[in-house]
Amino acid sequence: MIKVNKEDMDYVDGMTIQDILKIRKYSHTMITVIVNGQVVPKDSYPTYRVKDGDVINVIHMMSGGC
Amino acid sequence: MTTGKILAKYEYQPAKIEKGYANQTLYINLSDRTIKAKPVTEQMKQIFTGGRGFGLWYLWNAVSGDTKWNDPENEIIIAGGPICGITQYPGSGKAAVVTLSPLTGCPIDNNVGGYFAPLLKFSGWDALEIQGKADKDVIIFIDGNKGLVTIEEADEGHDDTHLIAEELTEKYADSEEDKRNISVVSSGRGAENTLIGILNVSFYDVKRKAVRVKQAGRGGSGTVFRDKKIKAIIVKYKGVTGDSNNPADKEKIINAAIRLHREIFELDKLQNRMREVGTAHLVGIMNDYDLLPVMNFQYGSHPDAVKITSEVFREKYFTQNVPDNCWHGCSLSCAKAVDNYEVKTGPYKGQKVCVDAAEYETIAAVASNCGIFDPEYVIEANFYCDTYGLDTISFGNIVGFAMECYERGIINKEITGGLELKFGNAEAALELLHQMGRGEGFGEIAGQGVKRLREYIIEKTGADPAFLRDISMEVKGLEVSMYVSKESLAQQGGYAFANKGPQHDEAWLIFMDMVNKQIPTFEDKAEALHYFPVFRTWFSLQGLCKLPWNDIIPADNAITNEPHKIPAHVQNYVDIFTGVTGKNITREELLLQSERVFNFQRIFNLKMGRGTREYDRPPFRLMGPATKEEYESRAERYDKQLKELGYDIEGKTTEEKMTMLRQYRESQFEKLVDAVYKRRGWDKNGVPTLETVKKLGIDFPDVVELISRYRE
Numbered sequence: 111m112i113k114v115n116k117e118d119m120d121y122v123d124g125m126t127i128q129d130i131l132k133i134r135k136y137s138h139t140m141i142t143v144i145v146n147g148q149v150v151p152k153d154s155y156p157t158y159r160v161k162d163g164d165v166i167n168v169i170h171m172m173s174g175g176c
Numbered sequence: 177m178t179t180g181k182i183l184a185k186y187e188y189q190p191a192k193i194e195k196g197y198a199n200q201t202l203y204i205n206l207s208d209r210t211i212k213a214k215p216v217t218e219q220m221k222q223i224f225t226g227g228r229g230f231g232l233w234y235l236w237n238a239v240s241g242d243t244k245w246n247d248p249e250n251e252i253i254i255a256g257g258p259i260c261g262i263t264q265y266p267g268s269g270k271a272a273v274v275t276l277s278p279l280t281g282c283p284i285d286n287n288v289g290g291y292f293a294p295l296l297k298f299s300g301w302d303a304l305e306i307q308g309k310a311d312k313d314v315i316i317f318i319d320g321n322k323g324l325v326t327i328e329e330a331d332e333g334h335d336d337t338h339l340i341a342e343e344l345t346e347k348y349a350d351s352e353e354d355k356r357n358i359s360v361v362s363s364g365r366g367a368e369n370t371l372i373g374i375l376n377v378s379f380y381d382v383k384r385k386a387v388r389v390k391q392a393g394r395g396g397s398g399t400v401f402r403d404k405k406i407k408a409i410i411v412k413y414k415g416v417t418g419d420s421n422n423p424a425d426k427e428k429i430i431n432a433a434i435r436l437h438r439e440i441f442e443l444d445k446l447q448n449r450m451r452e453v454g455t456a457h458l459v460g461i462m463n464d465y466d467l468l469p470v471m472n473f474q475y476g477s478h479p480d481a482v483k484i485t486s487e488v489f490r491e492k493y494f495t496q497n498v499p500d501n502c503w504h505g506c507s508l509s510c511a512k513a514v515d516n517y518e519v520k521t522g523p524y525k526g527q528k529v530c531v532d533a534a535e536y537e538t539i540a541a542v543a544s545n546c547g548i549f550d551p552e553y554v555i556e557a558n559f560y561c562d563t564y565g566l567d568t569i570s571f572g573n574i575v576g577f578a579m580e581c582y583e584r585g586i587i588n589k590e591i592t593g594g595l596e597l598k599f600g601n602a603e604a605a606l607e608l609l610h611q612m613g614r615g616e617g618f619g620e621i622a623g624q625g626v627k628r629l630r631e632y633i634i635e636k637t638g639a640d641p642a643f644l645r646d647i648s649m650e651v652k653g654l655e656v657s658m659y660v661s662k663e664s665l666a667q668q669g670g671y672a673f674a675n676k677g678p679q680h681d682e683a684w685l686i687f688m689d690m691v692n693k694q695i696p697t698f699e700d701k702a703e704a705l706h707y708f709p710v711f712r713t714w715f716s717l718q719g720l721c722k723l724p725w726n727d728i729i730p731a732d733n734a735i736t737n738e739p740h741k742i743p744a745h746v747q748n749y750v751d752i753f754t755g756v757t758g759k760n761i762t763r764e765e766l767l768l769q770s771e772r773v774f775n776f777q778r779i780f781n782l783k784m785g786r787g788t789r790e791y792d793r794p795p796f797r798l799m800g801p802a803t804k805e806e807y808e809s810r811a812e813r814y815d816k817q818l819k820e821l822g823y824d825i826e827g828k829t830t831e832e833k834m835t836m837l838r839q840y841r842e843s844q845f846e847k848l849v850d851a852v853y854k855r856r857g858w859d860k861n862g863v864p865t866l867e868t869v870k871k872l873g874i875d876f877p878d879v880v881e882l883i884s885r886y887r888e
């Protein structure tokens with residue numbers, strides 16, 4: 111089990127940040143991913159593998175409203 | 177367009193701009209044709225800064241608590257602000273428009289692009305304050321080079337913006353080259369016949385050789401404009417340079433500007449792609465997060481939404497690689513347009529036009545919220561809303577609400593005058609739009625806004641008032657802008673407490689709250705509902721666009737202490753304010769400028785007999801599922817929530833579960849109200865306390881007297 115934005119999510123062996131974003135339908139481009147307190151660079155989302163028990167925060171920046 | 181007859185004339189010596197201010201306001205009374213200059217005092221600058229602040233202050237002094245939107249005392253104030261008109265920093269050409277709203281009875285403010293406010297200032301005026309009513313249609317012309325203001329008689333010709341703005345630009349410009357020096361404010365026939373009229377503010381797009389328009393859309397300012405019998409206001413000023421605002425320290429501005437331009441060029445393509453698709457990029461995202469209003473806010477997503485995403489508009493409709501900025505120097509350039517669009521319906525059928533389309537709010541309102549997923553319908557509706565002078569957000573809400581009433585059998589063809597208002601019926605929606613333009617049939621009734629339409633339906637059909645309130649998406653009389661807030665308590669407050677009514681420009685907290693879960697407690701939410709509305713107010717005091725603040729973010733923003741505030745950009749604003757005015761301010765003082773005006777606007781609502789807790793109550797659909805269909809469409813989500821809250825839902829019907837959820841959510845909302853009022857320095861009834869107004873320096877005798885009437 112991993113935690114994504116304070117909610118439980120099933121852990122699958124080998125899952126990457128990109129997989130998590132896809133499962134959660136997090137399509138917003140202005141996001142920052144933080145795993146156990148460390149910011150993950152954007153270009154590593156497809157390759158960064160999370161571990162069971164990791165705490166992941168996907169911080170969305172707001173936008174909209176002129 | 178004009179008969180050539182001059183009704184009044186005023187000559188003046190154009191003031192030199194000093195550190196962002198012209199130090200005078202142009203006052204026009206259309207009833208007695210007075211035209212005069214009014215000084216902008218140091219005290220006004222100190223307390224109200226400019227823009228919306230000036231607008232509210234003038235309006236406060238012009239109206240009493242009994243004044244109605246269509247009384248001659250009501251004013252329309254258009255004002256930029258000290259930063260307005262600089263050409264170095266992106267997003268610096270906005271105008272604040274303030275008037276008493278026909279929809280809410282309270283002040284409405286809009287922040288609108290186009291060239292009007294900068295050209296007005298460089299013509300020697302910080303603000304234009306219009307009071308009174310003309311007895312027949314007039315045009316106001318301000319020539320900033322000659323130092324001349326005239327009120328001219330308008331002819332009987334057409335009212336619609338795409339014709340007026342073009343003809344007047346043609347008429348008042350000396351040459352093709354001179355057209356860039358003209359800005360026209362106009363509305364349209366729909367504004368005359370409804371309460372949802374907008375103002376269109378023009379700028380000349382040199383590349384396209386076309387007049388473009390941006391909208392002051394919310395709350396019916398165009399309706400007030402036409403009620404005053406103003407057909408158009410034109411400002412003409414030649415000679416805009418990077419120094420026209422005469423800033424105290426240009427270097428400071430340039431340094432901030434270089435940083436932002438660099439970010440935009442490097443990062444926009446990786447972030448929101450504003451330069452390619454403008455705010456339309458939000459359609460797909462909102463659909464993915466279940467936040468896109470679908471069928472009168474019943475749902476947050478729809479499989480057909482893929483037909484109206486920015487990808488579709490980019491591929492087939494938005495012209496690419498032209499600088500789409502609504503004031504000089506805005507490299508974020510989000511003002512997208514569809515060129516050579518052939519109009520399919522109505523009086524302009526067959527004409528080829530350039531449509532300023534389409535922003536996220538418009539796409540969501542006129543399309544998904546009405547169950548219509550057709551991009552060409554979006555462009556058509558956008559074109560007619562603009563040229564008739566109608567607010568796309570209110571229009572989409574009205575149609576969505578009417579369609580839901582029709583589908584539920586609450587209204588029928590007898591009420592709609594034969595229109596089959598089913599979700600998805602684009603033809604019927606467009607016919608309703610044309611009726612609003614003409615002020616005929618069901619369109620005339622619907623054009624009064626969702627609140628008045630609801631009251632009409634209840635009167636005519638005897639429908640259940642409580643149910644209709646639950647599903648009519650308005651607060652304070654203004655229709656809700658385009659985000660589903662059911663799963664974000666903070667955003668429910670953001671909408672419900674907003675001074676002017678539920679427009680997201682005061683607070684947009686859905687991601688922080690619902691997705692990131694960064695503000696879990698009432699105190700956290702209250703802090704966000706204090707900081708962001710106050711901070712966001714600041715743009716409209718200065719003549720700034722908000723988009724360059726948070727629709728592009730620095731690469732290292734994530735590792736700052738408070739990424740949501742975008743600290744680097746806040747520092748830019750401190751720098752450019754200081755650079756323009758020479759007044760050294762801190763971030764705290766920046767917030768204080770806003771907090772004064774924000775609270776003053778709240779107190780203004782009190783003056784108009786509203787502004788207390790009872791007016792901050794949203795329809796239930798803003799808070800949760802108002803119907804069985806909504807609950808069941810997201811049953812897994814709601815069942816899970818109820819179980820986690822400790823409710824026993826075993827064997828319960830949907831209706832029983834809806835009651836439980838509703839009780840819970842309504843109680844949460846009340847707790848939020850208490851927490852937010854406390855944080856803002858307001859009492860339990862939502863009235864700013866004496867201590868708060870004193871702290872902010874807005875304890876004028878009439879303010880103190882007014883709030884003392886509410887003392888608990």
Ligand code: SF4
Nearest residue numbers: 267501502506510721
């Ligand atoms: S970001 Fe868009 S709306 Fe704002 S000033 Fe620039 S072009 Fe205009």
